[in-house]
Amino acid sequence: MARTLKRTAAFAALGRALTAGARGGPSLGKRLGALPRMIRATARGEYDGGLRLALMAAATAYVVSPIDVVPEAFLLLFGLADDALMVTWLAGSVLSETERFLAWEAARPTVVPGHVVR
Template sequence: MAKTGTARTTLRRMAAFKALGRAVTAGARGGPSLGARLGALPRMIAATVRGKYDGGARTLAMAAAAAYIVSPIDLIPEGLFLALGLGDDAIMVAWLAGAVLSETERFLAWEARRDAIVPGEVVG
């Protein structure tokens, strides 16, 4: 039973890393470049805080993941269980990177749709 769970976990990690790789190389395939995605991050946070963009829960989850990674409390598992302590951080970093890339791509698409709308009034 443990082997099956381990195999599933390994497959999930491999899928996450493949998705991360596709997201990083998306600029070469016509998607937003890594620089465009990272440049969109402050605008995404600002639009979320102002209530214009619906990314509140996702942005909060990404902030929590970043806080977990840099938290000094997380140093205790690294000191006691070196491989396991670093492993949970590696998984969290991979998830965070994928989430940031995915959400910034979603935000850039939202921005493009929003910018395409011409303000005005319907006269009828």
């Protein structure tokens, strides 16, 4: 049940992102620009997206790996449907996680490094 909800949330995020321009949400460019910052913040331990980033990396590796050629070689329709589902999930997950990251980033207090002068 929880897996179905997560998949549903990823697909819903994809739908929201595709219509974000009309509703005033973050643009696709802002979301993609947030990816390097999200990875950096996760690597530093500031942001809690480690598992989600690992799942997205695994999905990307699966789609581009030679292992993925096996379903296409024997079951063409299943192999292509498998890729389409994985890419759609990956796109929805990236959009959902970047939306979450941008909200987290906006809620953080901004601190300018420097010295206090009295």
